[in-house]
């Protein structure tokens with residue numbers, strides 16, 4: 001079974017609803033569907049911006065199709081995969097990467113699990129250390145079909161794929 005949020009194989013899937021969209025997700029991603037219940041202050045300190053909040057803004061943007069809206073780079077929803085893939089391809093352990101970006105190993109582990117959303121500073125450090133981009137351009141110049149397999153896949157892409 002494949003999680004529709006992170007795309008990873010999961011032993012069982014949980015039904016969640018984000019902004020009226022029903023998703024079958026793994027246990028790790030299931031919390032995004034009920035993050036409203038997380039008491040304030042208990043959220044990840046790296047950012048108060050949760051994935052579902054970003055998703056809501058993105059969905060809104062897609063709905064309004066306002067081509068004159070300013071272009072913005074947003075953290076890719078699949079940043080955990082991008083980080084771990086780049087790290088492994090560079091032959092680094094989580095420990096190695098942690099040292100390279102001057103963070104604790106637990107930070108790297110949380111990032112790769114999607115349990116922590118990196119803030120701007122951390123994103124920059126990761127991008128530099130891993131020679132990758134964790135951002136994706138949104139807005140008017142984004143081509144309507146972005147189907148390069150596995151590259152830059154977003155939750156929206158997964159939903160589209162699932163509904164074919």
Ligand SMILES: [Zn+2]
Nearest residue numbers: 003006026029
């Ligand atoms: Zn997942």
